[in-house]
Every structure is written in structure tokens, then in C-alpha cells.
Amino acid sequence: MTTQNVVVAGVLHRMASCYKYLGAKERFRAIAYDVASRTVNNLQCDVAIYKDDKKSLDELNGIGSSIADKIIEFLKTGKILKFEELKKTVPEGLLDLMDIVGFGPALIKVLYEKLRIRTRDQLVKALEAGRLEGVRGFGSKKIENMKKGLQLSSEAQSRLFIWDALKGGNEILDAIRHLPEVKKAELAGSLRRGKEIVADIDIVVMATAEDRQRLATKITKLPQVAGILAAGDTKVSVRLAASQAQVDVRIVTAEAYGAALLYFTGSREHNIRLRTIAREKGWKLNEYGLFDLKTEKYLAGKTEADMYKWLGLQYIPPELREERGEIEVAAKHRLPVLVTASDIKGDMHLHSKWSDGQEDIETMAQYVRKTFPGYEYLVITDHSPSERIAHGLTADDFVRQFVEIDKINHRLGTDFLKKGVEVDILMDGSLDLPDRLLRQFDWVVASVHSGFTHDNTQRLLKACDHPFVNCIGHPGGRLLGTREAYTVNWEQLMEKAAATGTALEINAQPERMDLSDELVKMAVAKKVQLVIDTDAHALSQFDCMQLGVTIARRGWCKKEAVLNTCSWREISQFRNKKQKMPRNK
Numbered sequence: 001m002t003t004q005n006v007v008v009a010g011v012l013h014r015m016a017s018c019y020k021y022l023g024a025k026e027r028f029r030a031i032a033y034d035v036a037s038r039t040v041n042n043l044q045c046d047v048a049i050y051k052d053d054k055k056s057l058d059e060l061n062g063i064g065s066s067i068a069d070k071i072i073e074f075l076k077t078g079k080i081l082k083f084e085e086l087k088k089t090v091p092e093g094l095l096d097l098m099d100i101v102g103f104g105p106a107l108i109k110v111l112y113e114k115l116r117i118r119t120r121d122q123l124v125k126a127l128e129a130g131r132l133e134g135v136r137g138f139g140s141k142k143i144e145n146m147k148k149g150l151q152l153s154s155e156a157q158s159r160l161f162i163w164d165a166l167k168g169g170n171e172i173l174d175a176i177r178h179l180p181e182v183k184k185a186e187l188a189g190s191l192r193r194g195k196e197i198v199a200d201i202d203i204v205v206m207a208t209a210e211d212r213q214r215l216a217t218k219i220t221k222l223p224q225v226a227g228i229l230a231a232g233d234t235k236v237s238v239r240l241a242a243s244q245a246q247v248d249v250r251i252v253t254a255e256a257y258g259a260a261l262l263y264f265t266g267s268r269e270h271n272i273r274l275r276t277i278a279r280e281k282g283w284k285l286n287e288y289g290l291f292d293l294k295t296e297k298y299l300a301g302k303t304e305a306d307m308y309k310w311l312g313l314q315y316i317p318p319e320l321r322e323e324r325g326e327i328e329v330a331a332k333h334r335l336p337v338l339v340t341a342s343d344i345k346g347d348m349h350l351h352s353k354w355s356d357g358q359e360d361i362e363t364m365a366q367y368v369r370k371t372f373p374g375y376e377y378l379v380i381t382d383h384s385p386s387e388r389i390a391h392g393l394t395a396d397d398f399v400r401q402f403v404e405i406d407k408i409n410h411r412l413g414t415d416f417l418k419k420g421v422e423v424d425i426l427m428d429g430s431l432d433l434p435d436r437l438l439r440q441f442d443w444v445v446a447s448v449h450s451g452f453t454h455d456n457t458q459r460l461l462k463a464c465d466h467p468f469v470n471c472i473g474h475p476g477g478r479l480l481g482t483r484e485a486y487t488v489n490w491e492q493l494m495e496k497a498a499a500t501g502t503a504l505e506i507n508a509q510p511e512r513m514d515l516s517d518e519l520v521k522m523a524v525a526k527k528v529q530l531v532i533d534t535d536a537h538a539l540s541q542f543d544c545m546q547l548g549v550t551i552a553r554r555g556w557c558k559k560e561a562v563l564n565t566c567s568w569r570e571i572s573q574f575r576n577k578k579q580k581m582p583r584n585k
Contacts, residue, residue: 012037035062042538093119163510259301263287269323346377349533355382429462447473508548520555
């Protein structure tokens with residue numbers, strides 16, 4: 001995704017927010033601009049290529065003639081006249097609040113029209129001063145939820161989500177690796193460990209002592225760099241143009257490369273334990289290497305593996321370096337062999353044009369077969385009827401989709417595509433499709449899409465008991481930076497999932513990452529079968545599988561715990577076994 005795509009998608013999204021604010025009469029325009037924003041955001045090419053090609057732009061899913069004109073206008077002039085007009089009729093400074101759960105258009109309108117609040121800062125001050133207390137429609141619970149939403153949003157804005165950090169980090173890492181002075185280079189820090197949210201991007205680079213100064217200068221002049229924060233011959237700090245993220249680059253020699261990578265990967269707590277072990281052996285461990293404490297003789301430092309070996313430990317993958325028991329297990333050489341992206345044999349939760357996806361089924365099938373040659377299956381799981389905003393399918397729609405899937409498989413010459421559904425779990429725990437249809441699917445993902453302020457334990461438990469529910473989708477319901485997870489008794493849910501043969505999903509969408517790594521570790525301990533899914537709505541989102549694998553690895557997850565590392569025959573056996581279980585009366 002290019003910087004230009006981000007800018008254009010952002011403008012379209014803000015236009016959608018303007019139309020939402022203007023009320024029900026503009027509802028369809030709001031939906032159209034939101035869809036167009038997602039389309040541009042998910043483009044795999046630079047949207048600028050359409051500047052003089054309206055016909056091709058118009059053919060993109062979700063972009064009609066009128067919106068295509070607006071995009072071209074922006075690409076050529078840097079603004080959209082209609083957007084400039086809209087901004088005069090709405091409180092532009094409050095529009096971003098609509099992305100926070102609980103801040104809908106009606107609330108924004110009250111804040112603006114009745115309280116004359118025009119900006120986020122004014123709202124924060126009004127809440128702190130108690131101005132909303134006693135105002136009709138603003139009870140204590142409402143005010144508390146507003147404060148929580150604002151805090152959640154502020155915390156998210158002050159840091160980087162891992163997916164955004166990975167894209168920016170890998171882009172500049174690739175540029176650094178192409179510099180002739182560079183021998184090796186790797187991401188480090190919390191990004192290498194796979195943390196959900198990171199403060200900045202760390203990179204460790206190997207070069208000769210003679211080349212370091214020249215290399216540092218070249219790094220500051222890379223096209224990805226927007227500003228220089230610091231520049232020495234061993235450390236360079238810059239700010240990226242695309243995201244304004246800070247990147248700290250450490251330049252070290254070959255003798256210290258492994259030690260620096262270990263030290264700057266962290267975590268701090270993990271490093272402290274390693275230094276303690278080194279001292280107990282009469283050694284000193286730092287970012288330059290492992291040394292004898294008395295003689296200062298250099299012992300190791302070229303590779304991380306050497307460092308761990310000298311300390312008597314099995315090599316510890318970066319994702320586990322959180323001081324959560326990994327050192328004790330590594331001392332016994334009993335760390336699990338963690339799941340890898342190459343183990344994945346298929347994606348089992350994704351959406352097509354039939355509901356709210358951006359591509360037709362055959363396009364997705366062809367793309368995945370070409371891009372992920374190790375995949376043996378792809379499960380189409382469009383939404384069920386209750387998801388009206390996502391164009392949920394009726395029972396008759398699914399029957400027609402079955403016919404299309406059969407035809408595509410026939411053209412492919414293989415049963416690559418599987419018939420699935422993401423069915424809604426209703427408030428009483430029932431599903432919004434009849435059993436007579438559910439039994440016909442190859443795979444059923446059941447998800448909660450409403451009632452986020454409730455304790456949803458009983459809903460999820462009831463769904464697990466359903467014989468045709470194979471997996472619980474995004475079980476915690478969170479959206480990073482905008483919505484906290486709903487309340488769930490995880491002990492109960494995982495015990496029920498294990499007992500009923502129901503898988504739990506690791507949803508790899510960057511804004512979800514649900515289950516979290518802590519819950520993955522709990523699920524592994526309770527022998528719950530997991531599925532890593534992308535929940536892809538566009539071709540570019542299939543790449544998110546790597547993010548799901550990272551979450552699984554942080555949760556100490558082996559290949560055997562992930563169902564979609566298995567063949568489809570084995571998955572069918574898993575599904576059929578549940579259907580044969582005695583049902584709760």
C-alpha cells in the first residue's frame with residue numbers, strides 16, 4: 001500500500017463520515033464512500049496509475065462513476081471540491097470520533113449543536129470539567145464509556161499497530177539491505193518479537209568498522225526517510241515519510257552482530273535473566289558480546305545461537321522472549337517446535353463479493369493458488385442474513401453460491417474451494433440460519449457481531465454446543481484502538497470448546513488479532529484446536545496469515561494445535577466427529 005493510497009482512502013473515509021453526520025437521507029452515500037475507501041486502501045498498486053484511466057478505475061469493486069471522478073480530481077488537484085463543501089456543513093474536528101465505538105453521528109450532532117463542541121480537545125476538556133453531567137442523554141455510564149473510548153483511541157494513536165510497523169519496517173529494511181556496505185540486517189525490538197503494538201521500529205545492521213560512517217549517511221538519504229532525529233556512525237534515528245514512525249538503526253561489526261540482535265530484540269525482562277545467568281557463570285553479557293568477567297576475553301557474539309549455547313540454553317525464538325517461563329524450559333531443551341507460515345495449508349475464513357468482500361470467488365481462488373502454492377483449500381465464508389450492513393446472504397443465496405463454487409472447482413480441476421459461512425450468533429445463542437442448511441456447509445464459523453457491552457459467555461457456550469458449528473470466529477470481539485473485548489469467561493469457553501470439538505479462531509486481521517497471544521497459550525494448555533484465519537475481504541489481506549502465525553507462535557503454539565496445518569480429509573474428520581457427539585438436551 002502506497003502513501004498516496006493511504007491519503008486518498010483517508011479522504012474518502014472522511015467524506016463518508018460527513019454523509020453519516022448529515023443523517024439517514026445520505027446513508028447510501030456514506031456506505032458507498034466507505035466501501036470505496038476500503039477498496040483504495042486494499043489496492044496492491046498505486047492508485048495514481050488511474051489518474052488518466054477513469055474506465056479502469058470505475059471497474060474496481062465499490063467505485064462507481066461519480067466516486068471515480070472524485071478520486072481523479074484529487075489525484076490531479078490535491079483536493080475534492082465536494083469534500084470542501086461538506087466540511088463547511090459538518091464539525092470536521094469531531095468526524096474522526098465516529099471511528100470510536102459508541103461515537104455515532106447522533107452523539108456527534110448533539111455535542112456540536114447543543115454543546116458547541118467542535119474538536120476532540122474541546123470534548124476532552126468538557127468531560128474533564130464535568131460539563132456533560134446532567135445533560136439529557138448523557139448518563140454516568142454513557143460518559144464513562146466516552147472517556148474509555150477516547151483513552152483507547154489516544155493510546156492507539158500514540159503507538160504503531162504491528163501490521164503497519166511491519167510494512168514500514170520491512171520497506172526500509174529492504175532498502176538498507178540493498179546498500180553495498182551492508183552484510184546483514186534484521187528487524188529487532190518488540191516488532192521482531194511480534195508484539196501487538198510497538199513504540200518504534202528497531203533494525204540491527206552488520207557492516208565493517210570502516211564502512212559504518214558512510215553507511216549511516218546513506219541510510220539518512222533513503223527515499224523512505226522524512227526526517228533525521230540522530231546520526232552517528234553506530235546509531236541512526238530517522239522518521240519515516242509514510243507513517244512518521246521512528247526507526248532506530250544500530251550499525252555493528254560481525255563480532256557483535258548476534259549480541260546486538262539479541263540485546264535490541266529484548267524483551268528487557270528476558271535480557272535481565274540472561275545477564276544474570278551469565279554473571280553466575282563468571283561472564284558479562286551486553287550488546288557487544290559475551291565476555292569473561294575477569295579477563296574480559298571475548299567468548300561469543302557473532303550469532304544469537306552461539307550466545308544461547310554458551311549460556312546452556314536451547315535457542316529461544318524471538319516471539320517467546322517475554323520472561324514467561326521460556327528460559328526455564330529452554331534450560332531443559334524442551335521448547336516446542338513452533339508453527340510456521342509454511343505449515344499452513346489453507347485459509348478458512350474469508351469474504352467474497354457475495355457479501356462484503358471486494359473480489360469474486362474465482363479471482364480469489366486464482367490469486368491464492370498462484371501466491372500461496374502450499375495452500376490446498378480455501379473456505380468461502382460469507383456473512384449470514386443478520387449482517388445486513390455486510391450484505392449477509394439468505395439461505396437461497398447460499399444455495400446459489402454452492403452452484404457457483406462447484407462450477408469454479410470444475411474449471412480448476414480440483415475441489416480447492418470449500419463451502420463455508422460466517423453465521424451470526426444471536427443474542428440468545430441461536431444461529432441465524434436453519435440446521436437444514438448448516439449441515440450442507442463444509443465449514444461453519446460462528447461469530448458475535450452485536451451486544452459488545454454484554455457478557456457473551458453463554459452465547460458462545462451455546463454456539464459450541466451446536467453440532468454444526470465448527471469454529472468460533474474472533475472470539476473476543478475486540479477492535480484494537482476502537483473497541484475493547486467483550487466479557488467472556490475464558491476458562492469456561494475453552495473447556496467447552498475442547499469438550500465439544502469446537503475450534504477457536506486466531507483472527508489475523510490487523511485490527512483484531514483475536515485471540516490474543518495470552519489466550520492462545522491458555523488454549524494450547526487446554527488442548528483446544530485452533531484455526532489461523534485472515535478473515536480476508538480483499539486480495540492484499542491474505543498476507544495477514546503471517547500475522548496470525550506470529551500470534552500463534554507467541555502463544556507457544558505447535559503445528560499440531562493448528563487445524564489448518566492439516567489436510568482437508570483430516571479437517572473433515574474433525575468436523576464429522578463433532579456431529580456424531582451426543583447433543584445436550
